[in-house]
Amino acid sequence: xxxxxxxxxxxxxxxxxxxxxxxxxxxxxxxxxxxxxxxxxxxxxxxxxxxxxxxxxxxxxxxxxxxxxxxxxxxxxxxxxxxxxxxxxxxxxxxxxxxxxxxxxxxxxxxxxxxxxxxxxxxxxxxxxxxxxxxxxxxxxxxxxxxxxxxxxxxxxxxxxxxxxxxxxxxxxxxxxxxxxxxxxxxxxxxxxxxxxxxxxxxxxxxxxxxxxxxxxxxxxxxxxxxxxxxxxxxxxxxxxxxxxxxxxxxxxxxxxxxxxxxxxxxxxxxxxxxxxxxxxxxxxxxxxxxxxxxxxxxxxxxxxxx
Amino acid sequence: xxxxxxxxxxxxxxxxxxxxxxxxxxxxxxxxxxxxxxxxxxxxxxxxxxxxxxxxxxxxxxxxxxxxxxxxxxxxxxxxxxxxxxxxxxxxxxxxxxxxxxxxxxxxxxxxxxxxxxxxxxxxxxxxxxxxxxxxxxxxxxxxxxxxxxxxxxxxxxxxxxxxxxxxxxxxxxxxxxxxxxxxxxxxxxxxxxxxxxxxxxxxxxxxxxxxxxxxxxxxxxxxxxxxxxxxxxxxxxxxxxxxxxxxxxxxxxxxxxxxxxxxxxxxxxxxxxxxxxxxxxxxxxxxxxxxxxxxxxxxxxxxxxx
Numbered sequence: 001x002x003x004x005x006x007x008x009x010x011x012x013x014x015x016x017x018x019x020x021x022x023x024x025x026x027x028x029x030x031x032x033x034x035x036x037x038x039x040x041x042x043x044x045x046x047x048x049x050x051x052x053x054x055x056x057x058x059x060x061x062x063x064x065x066x067x068x069x070x071x072x073x074x075x076x077x078x079x080x081x082x083x084x085x086x087x088x089x090x091x092x093x094x095x096x097x098x099x100x101x102x103x104x105x106x107x108x109x110x111x112x113x114x115x116x117x118x119x120x121x122x123x124x125x126x127x128x129x130x131x132x133x134x135x136x137x138x139x140x141x142x143x144x145x146x147x148x149x150x151x152x153x154x155x156x157x158x159x160x161x162x163x164x165x166x167x168x169x170x171x172x173x174x175x176x177x178x179x180x181x182x183x184x185x186x187x188x189x190x191x192x193x194x195x196x197x198x199x200x201x202x203x204x205x206x207x208x209x210x211x212x213x214x215x216x217x218x219x220x221x222x223x224x225x226x227x228x229x230x231x232x233x234x235x236x237x238x239x240x241x242x243x244x245x246x247x248x249x250x251x252x253x254x255x256x257x258x259x260x261x262x263x264x265x266x267x268x269x270x271x272x273x274x275x276x277x278x279x280x281x282x283x284x285x286x287x288x289x290x291x292x293x294x295x296x297x298x299x300x301x302x303x304x305x306x307x
Numbered sequence: 308x309x310x311x312x313x314x315x316x317x318x319x320x321x322x323x324x325x326x327x328x329x330x331x332x333x334x335x336x337x338x339x340x341x342x343x344x345x346x347x348x349x350x351x352x353x354x355x356x357x358x359x360x361x362x363x364x365x366x367x368x369x370x371x372x373x374x375x376x377x378x379x380x381x382x383x384x385x386x387x388x389x390x391x392x393x394x395x396x397x398x399x400x401x402x403x404x405x406x407x408x409x410x411x412x413x414x415x416x417x418x419x420x421x422x423x424x425x426x427x428x429x430x431x432x433x434x435x436x437x438x439x440x441x442x443x444x445x446x447x448x449x450x451x452x453x454x455x456x457x458x459x460x461x462x463x464x465x466x467x468x469x470x471x472x473x474x475x476x477x478x479x480x481x482x483x484x485x486x487x488x489x490x491x492x493x494x495x496x497x498x499x500x501x502x503x504x505x506x507x508x509x510x511x512x513x514x515x516x517x518x519x520x521x522x523x524x525x526x527x528x529x530x531x532x533x534x535x536x537x538x539x540x541x542x543x544x545x546x547x548x549x550x551x552x553x554x555x556x557x558x559x560x561x562x563x564x565x566x567x568x569x570x571x572x573x574x575x576x577x578x579x580x581x582x583x584x585x586x587x588x589x590x591x592x593x594x595x596x597x598x599x600x601x602x603x604x605x606x607x608x609x610x611x612x613x614x
Binding site: 089188205208209211218220222225229259263293298302303 | 396495516518532533536570604606
């Protein structure tokens with residue numbers, strides 16, 4: 001039950017139709033850690049932060065079983081900062097500011113104490129850095145899951161394609177799957193992407209749910225229809241955290257268990273969007289998670305006889 | 308097992324990224340009849356056609372158990388004609404031509420022989436005409452399902468609202484649900500719309516599936532991920548036909564059976580888009596329908612333990 005997560009820990013400024021925060025903790029690895037730590041500990045974090053990152057946040061994470069030995073703190077620089085504004089539909093957003101700060105120097109080092117981990121979650125990051133982490137591991141994990149984004153397809157496609165040959169599961173959204181494959185049909189896109197390396201492909205469609213592809217199988221998990229989506233920031237990372245958290249807990253990477261992991265990820269993401277940043281993730285209980293998973297069962301459950 | 312369907316029977320000219328047809332049989336009632344007649348007969352059709360509507364098409368429908376006594380043929384006019392061009396995403400289209408022709412005079416009359424039918428499917432039509440059909444029925448059907456579109460919300464909202472008070476199930480797409488309710492959140496939209504009359508609301512989201520709302524329950528059925536969507540024309544009507552066909556066959560209008568009906572409707576719609584117009588619907592077998600429903604079971608089926 002050992003999991004390494006790699007990614008950013010940052011500050012975000014977020015504007016949605018429901019409100020505004022000027023400075024809230026964010027970053028892919030933060031969301032992954034909050035979500036995954038409900039299912040598995042320790043969560044061995046690899047990230048980089050500046051002198052402004054709150055010690056209380058690190059303590060809160062440590063109290064949840066997150067190991068912070070792999071988090072490099074740069075004393076004379078600031079943490080990565082992102083600012084964005086969501087449109088009314090909450091599916092699209094404008095990036096207002098991206099201050100790389102410490103992220104410009106990020107060169108992730110896997111602590112010796114992290115060696116031997118069975119699960120690796122590579123958050124969205126420069127593909128070369130993702131590859132570097134994989135290469136540093138003395139034993140290949142049982143499962144490597146990788147997130148990425150369109151930006152790397154634009155500026156570092158060759159590096160990205162190399163990383164793809166090293167991972168088991170790729171997480172992208174529908175637009176990214178289309179860009180990566182050059183295919184509009186997601187079924188065709190999935191087939192091409194699985195030929196690039198990953199045996200499993202998850203295509204996230206935001207409020208329209210997520211698809212899991214593997215060989216000739218496909219599984220669909222809806223998003224929970226919510227009264228209000230308050231802030232979608234981090235929902236994808238939270239999904240990833242719930243997904244790999246469930247897999248690391250159960251140590252079962254067969255397709256049937258991946259389906260369950262996607263439902264767990266979807267349930268976690270449905271909490272994330274209820275408040276700004278990772279706020280809601282800090283407070284949810286196991287009982288609430290169970291109830292939410294139950295809501296997903298209700299949402300798609302049917303029995304049918306043939307015609 | 309008696310079903311009345313009301314709607315258009317028409318000619319369409321369709322352009323998609325995959326090809327073009329200049330003149331193919333279409334119309335909401337045509338698609339409903341083809342889909343529903345796989346599950347229930349007779350299908351009692353009410354529509355209007357011109358002197359150009361092919362007798363062979365009527366014969367094909369009759370051979371499937373569609374009663375055509377309620378189809379008015381106007382000798383000196385042409386059938387309704389619609390022409391449209393789909394964009395690459397197949398989710399949006401431009402209407403190029405709308406020639407009402409006979410539809411301008413449509414005043415549906417329910418034949419005496421249709422009285423006593425237990426199920427009524429009102430295809431998308433001027434709301435006043437939908438209301439007129441309901442008023443002509445001497446016994447209220449067990450279930451009235453109604454389709455509509457944004458156009459009637461723009462030009463005949465008051466009439467539409469009156470029709471809504473008379474029906475049990477409303478079928479709209481997500482944009483229409485938002486327009487009708489003034490709510491962006493589909494959960495909030497559903498609550499408002501169900502206060503307008505229908506006890507059940509189905510929100511169709513095209514390639515993103517469909518939601519069924521009833522009281523505090525919600526059910527989600529995905530669309531089948533397809534390699535290619537060849538022509539989406541009629542998919543919504545085919546969905547409606549499969550939906551009401553299953554209900555009329557089973558005579559069970561409880562929520563659990565509505566869920567099954569939505570899966571059946573989704574399966575039928577997934578056939579419709581595989582070829583131009585209703586072409587694919589003419590050829591599918593019960594065995595193919597069974598296999599397709601099985602694919603839906605596979606697509607969403609999972610078993611899960613709680614955390």
